[in-house]
Amino acid sequence: MNYYLTILIYMGINSILALSLNIIVGYAGQISLGHAAFYGVGAYTSALIATKLGVSFWVALPAAIVMTAFIGAILGLPSLRVSEDFLAITTIGINFVVQATFKYVKFFGGALGVSGIPFPSIGHHNLSLAEFALMTTIFTVLAAIITYWVSVSWIGLGLKAVREDELAASSSGVNVYKFKVLAFIIGSALAGLAGSLYAHFMMFITADDFSFPLSITILSMIVIGGIGTVRGAFLGAILLTILPELFRPLANYRMLVYAILLILFMRFLPEGLIGDESILWKKLTRKA
Amino acid sequence: MFLQQVINGLATGGIYTLVALGLTLVYGVLKILHIAHAGIYALGAYLALIAYRIYPNIYFAFAFAMVGTAIGGYLVQKYLYWPILDKPRIVPLIASIGLFLALEELYRLIWGPYVIPFPQKFHWKSYNLGHIRLPGSDLFVFALSLFFLFILYWIVNRTKVGLAMRAVSDDKEVAEASGIDSKWIIALSFIIGSALAGAAGLMVGVYYNSIYPTMGDVPAYKSLAIIVVGGMGSIEGTVIAGFGLGLLEALLIGYLPFAFPRDALAFIAMIIFLLIKPEGLFSR
Numbered sequence: 001m002n003y004y005l006t007i008l009i010y011m012g013i014n015s016i017l018a019l020s021l022n023i024i025v026g027y028a029g030q031i032s033l034g035h036a037a038f039y040g041v042g043a044y045t046s047a048l049i050a051t052k053l054g055v056s057f058w059v060a061l062p063a064a065i066v067m068t069a070f071i072g073a074i075l076g077l078p079s080l081r082v083s084e085d086f087l088a089i090t091t092i093g094i095n096f097v098v099q100a101t102f103k104y105v106k107f108f109g110g111a112l113g114v115s116g117i118p119f120p121s122i123g124h125h126n127l128s129l130a131e132f133a134l135m136t137t138i139f140t141v142l143a144a145i146i147t148y149w150v151s152v153s154w155i156g157l158g159l160k161a162v163r164e165d166e167l168a169a170s171s172s173g174v175n176v177y178k179f180k181v182l183a184f185i186i187g188s189a190l191a192g193l194a195g196s197l198y199a200h201f202m203m204f205i206t207a208d209d210f211s212f213p214l215s216i217t218i219l220s221m222i223v224i225g226g227i228g229t230v231r232g233a234f235l236g237a238i239l240l241t242i243l244p245e246l247f248r249p250l251a252n253y254r255m256l257v258y259a260i261l262l263i264l265f266m267r268f269l270p271e272g273l274i275g276d277e278s279i280l281w282k283k284l285t286r287k288a
Numbered sequence: 289m290f291l292q293q294v295i296n297g298l299a300t301g302g303i304y305t306l307v308a309l310g311l312t313l314v315y316g317v318l319k320i321l322h323i324a325h326a327g328i329y330a331l332g333a334y335l336a337l338i339a340y341r342i343y344p345n346i347y348f349a350f351a352f353a354m355v356g357t358a359i360g361g362y363l364v365q366k367y368l369y370w371p372i373l374d375k376p377r378i379v380p381l382i383a384s385i386g387l388f389l390a391l392e393e394l395y396r397l398i399w400g401p402y403v404i405p406f407p408q409k410f411h412w413k414s415y416n417l418g419h420i421r422l423p424g425s426d427l428f429v430f431a432l433s434l435f436f437l438f439i440l441y442w443i444v445n446r447t448k449v450g451l452a453m454r455a456v457s458d459d460k461e462v463a464e465a466s467g468i469d470s471k472w473i474i475a476l477s478f479i480i481g482s483a484l485a486g487a488a489g490l491m492v493g494v495y496y497n498s499i500y501p502t503m504g505d506v507p508a509y510k511s512l513a514i515i516v517v518g519g520m521g522s523i524e525g526t527v528i529a530g531f532g533l534g535l536l537e538a539l540l541i542g543y544l545p546f547a548f549p550r551d552a553l554a555f556i557a558m559i560i561f562l563l564i565k566p567e568g569l570f571s572r
Contacts (some may be wrong), residue, residue: 031378078559082566088381089516090562092509093555099551212509216385223382256393262386264367270372270379287349 005133009201012136012240013194016143018221020234025219026228027151028183029163030079031088035093035218037075038188040066040210042195044102047205057120057200064196067251072188079180083166095212102207113206117199126131136197143190150229159183178271186249224265226275235273291420293542294535299468299495300428301534301564302433306488308511308518308526309440310361311479312347316457316521317470317477319377320369323384326508327391328364332357332489333499334395338405353490361482362475371472388508395501404501406493410450429495437489437527443480444523457521504553513558519568533557 019034046064049055055063078090102108109115120127120135152158158179163167171177172283199205217240222228225236245262247254271277274284314322332353339352361523368387372379403501410423444450455463456473464470488507493499497503514533537550537556544553 013366025378031381073547078563082562084377085315085318085319085520086516086568088321088563090514090559092512093559096509096555097559104546104548213389215381218383219378223378227376227378236366253393254399256390256397259390259393261388263383263390265312266379266383266386270375 001163002129005129005288007241007245008133008172009129009197011238012133013198014218014221014241015140015234016194016197016236017218018106018189018225018237019147019230020187020194020229022187022233023147023150023159023190024040024187024223025161026161026222026233027156028180029159030076030180030183031091032187032215032258033088033219034075034089034093034210034212034215035097035187035191036210036214037091037095037098037192038068038072039195039198039218040098040102040207041071041188043113043199043205043210044194045192046194047117047199050118050200051114051116051273057118057196059192060200061196064199065192068195069185069189072184072191073169073181076181076184076188077185080177086132088102092212092215094212095215099207099211100155102210110209111206114199115204117203117205119203120200130286132201134234136201139193139197142232143193144234146190146282147233151230155179155182155186169228179271220262220265222272224262224269224272226272226278226281229275232272232275260272290539295420295422295426295430295539297430297516298531298539299534300538301531302430303488303492303495304507304510304514304534305527305530306433306436306491307507308485308514309437309523310485311511312515312518312521312523312526313453313477313481314365315515317453317460317474318365318369318373318374319521320380321512322369322389323381323382323508323512325366325389325481326390326484326504326511328360329485329489329492330395330499330501330504330509331360332486332505333488333493334399334489336490336493337399337404337407344408346408346483350487350490353486357486357489358483359478361485363479364482365475367480388504391500391535392504397461399499399501401501403498406497406499409497410494425495429491432487432491436484440480440484440523449473449476471474477497491555510554515553517558517561517568520569522568522570525568525570 006201014265017035017039025028035076042064046060047188049063050057050060075094077156079087081115082090120132123185158174161174164178166176220239221236224235224239225234244254244258247257250257269278274281289370297455307326311325314320314325335356336349339349364387372383410425412428414424415422415427416490424564444453452468453465453476455468456470460470475545482559492503510533514529515526518529532553537553541550541551
């Protein structure tokens with residue numbers, strides 16, 4: 001039972017991550033290969049506030065969200081200067097630099113990471129695993145509602161205009177700078193939420209939890225599910241959480257199978273499983 | 289001390305440049321970030337290992353590694369990139385990262401996760417130039433990189449094939465309209481780029497006397513930083529950025545008062561550079 005609850009919690013955290021990256025990459029069209037950095041900023045903020053100031057999870061969580069949104073706005077600034085492939089590589093760089101900073105600066109716990117992060121509690125009652133899973137699910141649903149709202153509101157319109165054609169958008173009066181930074185702020189804030197949940201669930205974090213390969217995994221989730229859609233982000237996050245578990249019996253060949261699957265997906269299903277352009281989704285919506 | 293670091297920096301810079309050049313060629317013609325290129329580089333080192341076990345001769349090892357990686361590069365573009373070229377940019381990017389992971393896992397499964405020393409120990413002579421010691425290994429790497437650079441320069445700037453490569457990277461449609469077989473030129477860019485990566489892999493295997501499955505990790509990300517600073521697809525820019533990064537790292541490591549990993553330093557330098565000059569050294 002505990003095993004399944006843990007998987008459920010991971011699924012929730014990964015879904016929030018996929019949804020948040022989807023705002024930056026899927027809606028605003030800014031390729032970010034460093035999303036784990038924002039996740040890490042959220043986790044470290046929450047962990048450090050809770051352990052150094054002794055505050056509870058309920059204070060640390062919003063603080064982490066605000067902090068990550070702020071860092072997201074700053075680290076999103078390069079997107080105003082560089083675009084496309086330049087931005088992709090810059091974000092890889094940001095991921096490496098943030099990870100190295102956590103690992104080599106003593107304030108952040110260095111190579112030992114941060115331990116002794118409190119598990120969330122209400123009053124004197126420590127949350128049980130099931131309660132934590134329920135809380136994660138609620139946050140996941142909230143994140144989904146927020147991203148859905150973003151995608152259908154004027155923000156979503158602005159973001160999509162920037163994605164499709166920056167020049168055309170700016171000449172029709174869309175403030176491209178504002179929307180790019182906004183995408184990074186909202187996306188990072190949600191990543192900060194995921195990071196805080198992760199830190200207080202694991203109760204111990206190190207810099208290597210937020211390395212570049214994780215950024216790739218998050219990106220793979222939204223591409224496999226179907227980029228730019230809430231349902232796609234969910235499906236991708238759930239699949240990429242479960243698959244590695246299902247592959248456990250393969251032991252030594254696990255990563256190889258995973259990598260090959262990634263290649264096959266890109267080669268034969270580049271529109272994602274249920275993206276707007278995918279065969280499956282087109283069939284489903286035609287009937288309805 | 290200072291000159292010593294410079295020489296060391298030039299040697300590592302030469303290797304960075306060789307790996308990054310392959311990436312530049314590929315980016316020039318296909319506009320794809322070919323991250324799996326670093327997997328090809330590691331393949332070069334392992335192929336050299338096989339060659340050495342068959343017939344212990346360094347020239348044979350070079351030929352074997354370069355031909356093998358050239359074939360590898362050709363297959364990658366034909367069966368992986370070509371069919372997904374018209375998809376959103378993110379698709380070939382993830383496919384490339386997937387391939388890189390798969391290659392590293394394959395090497396680990398075939399040759400084991402540990403570091404394999406190169407089968408022959410080379411006894412490098414050191415040369416003394418006044419107060420400076422010139423390690424033979426550094427000279428070997430530096431001279432060979434210059435040699436390969438010169439060959440590449442000659443192909444790209446002095447041959448008809450090179451002219452076609454430049455034409456395709458400038459404008460594929462117009463090049464095709466003037467009768468250039470762009471499919472073949474793209475394949476050729478992969479072949480040349482991969483052979484260079486194979487040579488670099490062998491040289492690193494010899495230089496550090498170690499070959500291991502994840503040896504491509506560091507060059508993978510570093511050569512990305514190099515081609516960005518060089519201006520994405522510019523050969524001159526890549527050469528300057530490659531040697532520049534080698535020098536910068538060697539000097540920073542030598543004089544920095546606190547410990548910080550080399551790779552992060554490279555990226556900090558890259559980000560600062562890009563914020564000042566977002567289009568790179570030589571924009572195209």
